[in-house]
Amino acid sequence: MTATEILFWFLSALALFSAIMVLISKNPVHSVLWLIVVFFSISGHYILLNAQFLAIVNLIVYAGAIMVLFLFVIMLMNLNSNNEPQRNSLIKLAGVVAGCLLLTVMVSAVRSAGEISKSQAVMNEGDIGLIQNLGKILFTDYVVPFEISSVLFLSAMVGAVVIAKKE
Amino acid sequence: MPIQYYIILAAALFCIGVVGVLIRRNAIIIFMCIELMLNSVNLLLVAFSKMQYTPANGNKSLALNIGSDAQIFVFFIMVVAAAEVSVGLAIIVMMYRNVHSTDVNFLNRLKN
Amino acid sequence: MGLMVYLVPLFPLLGFLLNGIFRKSLSKSLVGIIGCGSILASFIVSVILFSEVMSGGALAVQPLFQFINVHDFKIDFAFQADQLSSLFLLIITGVGFLIHVYSTSYMHDEAEEHFARYFSYLNLFVFSMLLLVLGANYVIMFIGWEGVGLCSYLLIGYWFKNDGYNYAAKKAFVMNRIGDLGFLLGIFWLLSKLGTANYSDVFANVSHLSPTDITGITVLLFIGAMGKSAQIPLYTWLPDAMAGPTPVSALIHAATMVTAGIYMVARSNALYSLSAVAENLVAVVGIATALFSATIAIKQNDIKKVLAYSTVSQLGYMFLGLGVGAYTGSVFHVMTHAFFKALLFLGAGSVIHAIHNQQDIRYMGGLKKYLPVTHLTFLIGCIAIAGIPPFSGFFSKDEILAAAYAANPIYWVLGVIGAGMTAFYMFRLYATTFLGEFRGTEEQKHHLHESPAAITIPLIILAVLAFAGGFVNVPEVLGGHEELHHFLSPVLTTEPAHELDHNTELTLMGVSVIVAFLSGAFALIKYSKKPELDEPKGLGKVLANKWYIDELYDAMIVNPVIALGSFFKNVIEKSGIDGFVNGIGTFIQYSSRRLRLVQNGKVGTYILFMVFSMIVLWLIFWNQTTITNFFQKIF
Amino acid sequence: MNAIIFSAGWGMVMMFCSFLISNKSMYRHIAVIGLLLLLAVNILESGGTSVFHVDAGDMLVYTRFGYVFNSIAIASTLIYVLLTGKDIERLGNYVAEYFVLIFFVLCGVCILSAYNNLLMLFIGIEILSIPLYILTGSDKRNLKSNEAALKYFLMGSFSTGIMLMGIALMYGGTGTFSLEVARTEVGLYKGVSFLEIIGLLLLMVSMCFKVSAAPFHFWTPDVYDGAPAVFTSFMATIVKAAGFIAFLKLCSVRMTATSTAIDWQLLFAIIIIATLLFGNITAIFQQSVKRMLAYSSIAQAGFMLFALFSLNEYASKGLLLYAAAYSLATIGVFAVLVKMKDVTFEGFNGLAKTQPVLAASNTIFLLSLAGIPLTAGFLAKYYMLASIISTGHYIWLVVVAVLFAAVSVYYYFRVIQSMYFKTGEPQTETITKSFKIGLVVLAAIIIIIGVYPQAIFSWLYF
Amino acid sequence: MIALLLILVPVIGGLITFSIKNENSVKGFSILVAVITLILALTGLFSNDQSLLHFDASWIPDLGTRITLGLDGMSKMLALLTAVSLPIIITATYKNTYADAGKFYGLMFLCQAGMLGVFLSMDALLFYFFWELALIPAYFLCSIWGGEKRIQVTFKFFIYTFVGSLLMLVAILFIYFKTPDHSFALQSFYHANLTASQAQWMFWLFFIALAIKMPIFPFHTWQPDTYEQAPTAVTMLLSGVMVKMGVFAVIRWLLPIFPAASQSNSSVIITLSVIGMLYASLIAMRQDDIKRLIAYSSMAHMGLMCAALFANQQVGIQGVLIQMFNHGINIIGLWIVADAIEKQLGTRKFSELGGLAQKAPTLAVLFVVLCLANVALPLTNAFVGEFLMFNGLFRYNPVMAGIAGISIILAAVYTLNMIQKIFYGNTVALTENAHDSSFNVNVALVILVIVVIVLGVYPQPMIDLTQGNANLFITKIP
Known part of the structure; x- marks a missing residue:
């Protein structure tokens, strides 16, 4: 077992564990924190896969910006108490069952996809994930969506203003 | 690493996200679970971008940059997610202002 | 002559239209003149026509216009004036005219409007009846056939304020319709096999019909005759039809319409003689009706009901004659019956008129001295119907009975029994009505008087005919020449010759006359002394x-x-x-x-449904072949 | 491409207007000018004259089909703004912002009609959706509006997640985000990657969500009901049609290519029946016309799905027709609905007496929605039926569909019954003359399309 | 050109009528329009100029449909019926007042235009359009001006027929794709290449629509309620003309398109029709309401027409062809009387009527004649039709004809019952002060009665007029 593999398993386990912890934490703040752990482990994966740019962006955007925003809102609403009303257990059970079924179906679907069974994800090599390469593509092939996503931001901005501003 | 490991990992994270959406009532947590789902997709895409065997891509011009499009896609997902978060949190705040709750079942006037 | 045939029905039609449309503005006398005059005109034309037919100058078919002409059959509106129809023309217009005249007096109490309505109905009836007998094919006959049914309906329900009468009218129409359906189906059968309904074509092509066809057609046609001529099982309307004014009963339910069935079967003799089944059916139904209704007639107390059942019974005789092949005999009996039954009905009408609409014979009696003319003519009618020689009924009935004997002695025996019963109930009626003491109220007694001339003259004419009508066809055994038989022979060719020798024939005559005489005399003696006034019991009650x-x-x-x-x-x-x-x-x-409850307003539930649906879609994807095959089986 | 640029640009112009101009009714006029400009630009571009030449690579591919749809969408929006623009003004202080968002949505619509890359599909859908979340919640004091926005947002994001999962798997199967994939007819599933199919299935689910096809329709009634009626009108028509156009493109390229491995028709048949069932049956019992229209829009989606089912010439042409006919009629119905103070069926009682013009034109809109001949709606339904029947298979599906169409008559005619056959005192906002004229013109357009569709067919060749 | 004008005149007339406010001018104008239409129909009837009788114009080339209108024998006859019925109806109901008379008459004209379109169109899609177009005005007419339960009842009628026509649309579309030249033209439809099983399915889809319209047992339940609830003028139009659309469509479309399928299914359909005849007759016997009785009676008659149609006999078809006209005339007459009674006495219940013949002798006489036509007495128009139809049915199956024939007995029962209960007997409280029918009613009835008698005595012109259609059909029987 190489270091990469050990790291892989560790990060995977961490990601899954923290993801589950996001769900079962009673306190929303804990959930946020666990989610940040998930993001960190995913970033770890990115680094394993040599996608440094994304790893950094993930940390900055998600763990940094988005989650802080979440935390901020939670704090703002004073939701850190763990008195969230619970769904009744039947619904919960149904939810878990549905999730598990979905997982089963997806996994079995992927397993029956024969053409990728031999494929490997290349670890620790390749330079497509470097900021230089990605930047080049982003501003050549992907310049149109890049520009267009600005519209998305504008609308989000306008929207947030419209919605959140007190009248 | 076999790509299947990544797929299964991503699927598992995705499904955990789904379960979270299903079993929690706090809108913010639900939203976080959705973010979790998006992240699992991101992970999967990055893994695919590094997949050795990409079947039947006839586009030679992209040959040098095989896989980079997936990473760009991830980038866009993050962008969109950020935008979504701002709107989503705004909506949740608006709701909280009106009813002082973030329970999704609290507002239940629209039904049947 | 070509012009004249359609004149026969045209006059009554004009009479109907005039009286019908201007019923509110015409005076009674004018109505009477139009009503009677149209029939008289028609009668005159008929006489001319008859004489031409007699002299052999007749043409068979006179087409007027195309009635229905579709690709595989053609029905013309055509008239056929031959021996059979011209004879019927005479009966219809002749007797009809007398009854019209009679009606002018009998119905004189009606309001003007209704008086005109009455005559228009009567004219319409004569028109339909003439269509029936003149038609050159079964469809035209059917038109008349239903037309007389309609007129019967209208006339029975003439006094429409009375619901009972309306009911009787409706019953008559409906029962006729049952028969008409059979008739209609018979026509369809003919049309589908031969493509024609013209008599001449049909009879010329009978050889193209299989025995089944012939039997089917004749039986179906006979069902029509059952309805129209009041045979078992469709006879019950006729006694009820007595609800109509008495002249109507005389004209329609005795002299003309009810004999339409006889006319039709006689007309179709070429078909009937080819089907033993149909002939036997006709004979059996005929004799059964004759006997059955005679039994009922014995215990009836309504003067018109007795006559009605007697009519049914006599019609049964006619069918017996038809069934055994004595077509001439039947037609002969139609003729004599028309005379004496019209006479009897009109006489009964005269009686009813005299005692103010009392029809129950238990409240009559002793009318002999108050109504001498009526009494005498009525007696002639009774003798005639009882079959006492030399009155007309004797000859016609005897011819039928002789033929019945030739076909099957049992028919004869039954026929004689029936004849006996006929004599019995007729003389019971006569005795109860005219003999003994008057049993009505004093007021009625006070008003009793002989009817006016418009009533008595037709009675007298009919009485003469009822007496003498039989002489047109005196059998050879009695030294006659059977003129009617010879006259009709061109249209009734298939009639089998008498096979009886003269001795047998005379014996049979003798027996039947004696039976009739004895039973008549018995009834006369029994009821002239002690009329039956109590409610009958036992079998009598059943009969009543x-x-x-x-x-x-x-x-x-x-x-x-x-x-x-x-x-x-x-x-x-x-x-x-x-x-x-x-x-x-x-x-x-x-x-x-229910379904909208799924929409429970909870995001969690919605997403749960979505997830499950996704899973289901996946499962469908994995089993798509099975499902596709299943659906392909459906369509 | 020019339409995208101009719609985004005009959106920004209006952003500035929001604080430069204080007269509320000016915004509407500016928006109308913008839409007219947009329409002109789009038509010009479809004729080959473009203002900006942008090489979008394989991200966006413009076809005549796309241009025609853009025109329909823009024209519908124009009609929408003309008819209900005044009512938007009544909604709050952010009138200009609402128009901004509408323009951004149009930008998304124009992307969806031209996308050739799953990335563009994703971005287009998001540009379409995010403004809608906000418009849904724009009536901030109204708890229904809040609720609708929250539900829409949560479920929309969830479906985005599913969509992304699908896209990721498809990428795993084909190695490209481009819509067109070079395929070799070898290997398992005849050259079709299994991952791609799984991905497509997921993508289909999320697209079904967007077009509110059952059983992914649950958001629709609640959101349409809760959102301010003016925006429901917009959502239910132009946005939905855009979803269908995107879906159609996806189907006609990707699903056709993979049809050797998976019987998409079967899946669609099931979805169609479910959609028709849920939409029609549930609509019957509604007491509120607004909510009934929400369900009916699901039912209409069931018919539009026919195009995705059959994917032939009739389908694409028919979908455009359907989009046009359905949008026009729905905009009309909602324009009337917005004027009603009581949106239950009882609220419409006796409208024919007090507002005959409203009632008459509303009747025509409803007849068109019900697919009665000689209205545009019939023609649209006709094309949908023809698209399946021309394949010669799945006739039972058509029969089921027409039976449900008959059911739909039930609830549409309930409105007509209320207006014409019942008596009541309907309360309406003040109705201006120009509004009436607008309605009549719209009704006339619907009738003209229905009676003489050849007039617009010449536009539909592509 | 006449063909086009026949449709355009009522449409334009109707639209103009919409805008007229004054009730009297509405009625005057309506009569004018109706008479112009009638004159056009008569011109068509006596014209043989094909260029006048046919109209063909491009409409929607993309859909393969054209505006093809034509007047052949059958269309001429039915156009005449449609054109005759409206003046008669307007005359007979002249004294009735309607709220919004302009709209009422306008819708009547639109309905008329729709029906004329159905009878004239030689293009399947056009046919379908008119088929629906006739329905919508009828729906509004019944729902706005109808009786107490009008909304539910009419709605049922609408949905019921709408379901049928949608199924028919499916069939039309399917056949369209099987036509050799992808066209909706009548002739192309006649030459559609359908496999046996396809034809079977499409036959039923098509047939159900027509069966609902006619209506054939067991698709009839909309009918009595609708006839009862609709304003009588509309009922006349519905029962007199609109139900003929079903019969017409069988002859023009169904039988020639699916000759084999209609033959193989004939036994089922005839059995249903015959059951329906007896069933309707029996129910009619037990009715206490004039309108419902006439409705069931009409259903029995329609059953006979349907049975005769599927008996595959030219005679039967011929009978149906002329019976379409005759039945229309007769039943309109019956409705006029029903309306006159209801308007005067305010009831339609037999149990509340009686003895009217004393008070209204003219009405009684005219009604009796119409009733006799209803029971198909010879020398009334209905006899000829029923004679031919039964004849056709008999050739198909004598037993069936016999069973069906029971209905003519039952017809006599319930019709005479009706006469008796309304007109005969003694007057009751309600009819004590009744008066005779008004002049306009009499005029309408007299015209109808004259038609009844004339066509009963001399039906041959009508037969000649439609013989072509019967012949054409017969050549399609394999």
Whole structure:
């Protein structure tokens, strides 16, 4: 077992564990924190896969910006108490069952996809994930969506203003 | 690493996200679970971008940059997610202002 | 001559239209003149026509216009004036004219408008009857056939304020319709096999019909005759039809319309003589009706009812004659019957008129001295119908009975029994009505008087005919020449020759005359002394109640049909079919109410549904082949 | 491409207007000018004259089909703004912002009609959706509006997640985000990657969500009901049609290519039936016309799905027709609905007496929605039926569909019954003359399309 | 050109009528329009100029449909019926007042135009359009001006027929794709290449629509309620003309397109029709409401027409062809009387009527004649039709004809019952002060009665007029 593999398993386990912890934490703040752990482990994966740019962006955007925003809102609403009303257990059970079924179906679907069974994800090599390469593509092939996503931001901005501003 | 490991990992994270959406009532947590789902997709895409065997891509011009499009896609997902978060949190705040709750079942006037 | 045939029905039609349309503005006398005059004109034309036919200068078919002409058959509106129809023309217009004249007096109390309505109906009836006998094909005959049914309906229900009368009228029409359906089906059968309904073509092509066809056609046609001529089982309307004015009973329900069945069978003799089944059926139904209704007639107390049942019985004789092949005999009997039965009805009308609409013979009696003319003519009628020589009924009935004996002695025996009963109930009627003491109220007695000339003159004429009518066809055994037989022979060619020797024939005559005479005399003696006034008991009660046949029909047919109608209306229609249709609507509404509960307003549930649906879609994807095959099987 | 640029640009112009101009009714006029400009630009571009030449690579591919749809969408929006623009003004202080968002949505619509890359599909859908979340919640004091926005947002994001998962798997299967994939007819599933199919299935689910096809329709009634009626009108028509156009493109390229491995028709048949069932049946029992229209829009989606089912010439042409006919009629119905103070069926009682013009034109809109001949709606339904029947298979599906169409008559005609056959005192906002004229013109357009569709067919060749 | 004008005149007339406010001018104008239409129909009837009788114009080339209108024998006859019925109806109901008379008459004209379109169109899609177009005005007419339960009842009628016509649309579309030249033209439809099983399915889809319209048991339950609830003028139009659309469509479309399928299914359909005849007759016997009785009676008659149609006999078809006209005339007459009674006495219940013949002799006489036509007495128009139809049915199956024939007995029962209960007997409280029918009613009835008698005595012109259609059909029987 190489270091990469050990790291892989560790990060995977961490990601899954923290993801589950996001769900079962009673306190929303804990959930946020666990989610940040998930993001960190995913970033770890990115680094394993040599996608440094994304790893950094993930940390900055998600763990940094988005989650802080979440935390901020939670704090703002004073939701850190763990008195969230619970769904009744039947619904919960149904939810878990549905999730598990979905997982089963997806996994079995992927397993029956024969053409990728031999494929490997290349670890620790390749330079497509470097900021230089990605930047080049982003501003050549992907310049149109890049520009267009600005519209998305504008609308989000306008929207947030419209919605959140007190009248 | 076999790509299947990544797929299964991503699927598992995705499904955990789904379960979270299903079993929690706090809108913010639900939203976080959705973010979790998006992240699992991101992970999967990055893994695919590094997949050795990409079947039947006839586009030679992209040959040098095989896989980079997936990473760009991830980038866009993050962008969109950020935008979504701002709107989503705004909506949740608006709701909280009106009813002082973030329970999704609290507002239940629209039904049947 | 070519012009004249259609003149015969044209006059009554004009009379109908004039009287009908201007019924509010015409005076009674004008109405009477139009009514009677049109028939008289028609009668005159008929006489001319008859004489031409007699002299052999007749043409068979006179087409007027195309009635129905479709690709594989053609029905012309055509008239056929031959021996048979011209004879019937004479009877119809002749007797009809007398009855019209009679009616002018009899119906004189009616309001002007209704008086004109009456005559227009009567004219319409004569028109239809003439169409019936003049038609050159079965379809035209059918037109007249239904037309007389209609007129019968209108005339029976003439006094439409009375619901009982309306009911009787409706009954007559409906029962006729039952027969008409058979007739119609018979015509269809003919048309589908031969493509024609013209008599001449049909009779020329009988050889193209299989025995089944012939039997089927003749039986179906006979069903029509059963309805129209009041044979078992469709006879019950006729006694009820006495609800109409008495002249109507005389004209329609004795002299003309009811003989339409005889005319039709006689007309179709070429067909009937080829089917033993049909002939036997006709004979059996005929003799059964003759006997059955005679039994009922014995215990009836309504003067018109007795005559009605006697009519049914006599019609049975005619059918017996037809069934045994004595077509001439039957037609002969139609003629004599027309005379004496019209006479009897008109006489009865005269009586009823005299004692102010009392029809129950138990409240009559001793009318002899008050109504001498009526009495005498009525007596002649009774003798004639009883078959006492040399009155007309004797000759015609005897011819039928002789033929019946030749065909099957049992028919003869039964026929003689019937003849005996006929004499019995007729003389019972006569005795109860005219002999003994008057049993009505004082006031009625006070008003008793002989009827005016417009009533008595037709009575006298008819009495003469009832007496002498038989001489047109005196059998050879009595030294006659059977003129009628010879006259009709061109249209009734298939009639089998008499095979009886003269001795047998004379014996038979003797027996029947003696039976008739004895039973008549018995009745005369019995009832002139002690009229039957009490409610009958035992068998008598059954007979008085007409064997409970009406009740039986009600219980077996009418009520079940009505119940079925109610069942359909209230159960099947409401809860069944409409219930099903509305049920679809209700079901959709119900499922709407249920289904919308799925939309419970909770995000979690929605997403749960979505996830499950995704899984289901996946499963479908994995089993798509199976499912596709399943659907392909459906369509 | 020019339409995208101009719609985004005009959106920004209006952003500035929001604080430069204080007269509320000016915004509407500016928006109308913008839409007219947009329409002109789009038509010009479809004729080959473009203002900006942008090479979008394989991200966006413009076809005549796309241009025609853009025109329909823009024209519908124009009609929408003309008819209900005044009512938007009544909604609050952010009138200009609402128009901004509408323009951004249009930008998304124009992307969706031209995308050739799953990335563009994703971005297009998001540009379409995010403004809608906000418009849904724009009536901030109204708890229904809040609720609708929250539900829409949560479920929309969830479906985005599913969509992304699908796209990721498809990428795993084909190695490209481009819509067109070079395929070799070898290997398992005849050259079709299994991952791609799984991905497509997921993508289909999320697209079904967007077009509110059952069983992914649950958001629709609640959101349409809760959102301010003016925006429901917009959502239910132009946005939905855009979703269908995107879906159609996806189907006609990707699903056709993979049809050797998976019987998409079967899946669609099931979805169609479910959609028709849920939409029609549930609509029957509604008491509120607004909510009934929400369900009916699901039912209409069931018919539009026919195009995705059959994917032939009739389908694409028919979908455009359907989009046009359905949008026009729905905009009309909602324009009337917005004027009603009581949006239950009882609220419409006796409208024919007090507002005959409203009632008459509303009747025509409803008849068109119900697919009665000689209205545009019939023609649209006709094309949908023809698209399946021309394949000669799945006739039972058509029969089921027409039976449901008959059910739909039930609830559409309930409105007509209320207006014409019942008596009541309907309360309406003040109705201006120009509004009436607008309605009549719209109704006339619907009738003209229905009676003489050849007039617009010449536009539909592509 | 006449063909086009026949449709355009009522449409334009109707639209103009919409805008007229004054009730009297509405009625005057309506009569004018109706008479112009009638004159056009008569011109068509006596014209043989094909260029006048046919109209063909491009409409929607993309859909393969054209505006093809034509007047052949059958269309001429039915156009005449439609054109005759409206003046008669307007005359007979002249004294009735309607709220919004302009709209009422306008819708009547639109309905008329729709029906004329159905009878004239030689293009399947056009046919379908008119088929629906006739329905919508009828729906509004019944729902606005109808009786108490009008809304539900009419709605049921509408949905019921709408379901049928949608199924028919499916069939039309399917056949369209099987036509050799992808066209909706009548002739192309006649030459569609359908496999046996396809034809079977499409036959039923098509047939159900027509069966609902006619209506054939068990698709009839909309009918009595609708006839009862609709304003009588509309009922006349519905029962007199609109139900003929079903019969017409069988002859023009169904039988020639699916000759084999209609033959193989004939036994089922004839059985249903015959059951329906008896069923309707029996129910009619038990009715206490004039309108419902006439409705069921009409259903029985329609059952006979349907049975005769599927008996595959030219005679039967011929009978149906002329019976379409005759039945229309007769039943309109019956409705006029029903309306006159209801308007005067305010009831339609037999149990509340009686003895009217004393008070209204003219009405009684005219009604009796119409009733006799209803029971198909010879020398009334209905006899000829029923004679031919039964004849056709007999050739198909004598037993069936016999069973069906029971209905003519039952017809006599319920019709005479109706006469008796309304007109005969003694007057009751309600009819004590009744008066005779008004002049306009009499005029309408007299015209109808004259038609009844004339066509009963001399039906041959009508037969000649439609013989072509019967012949054409017969050549399609394999």
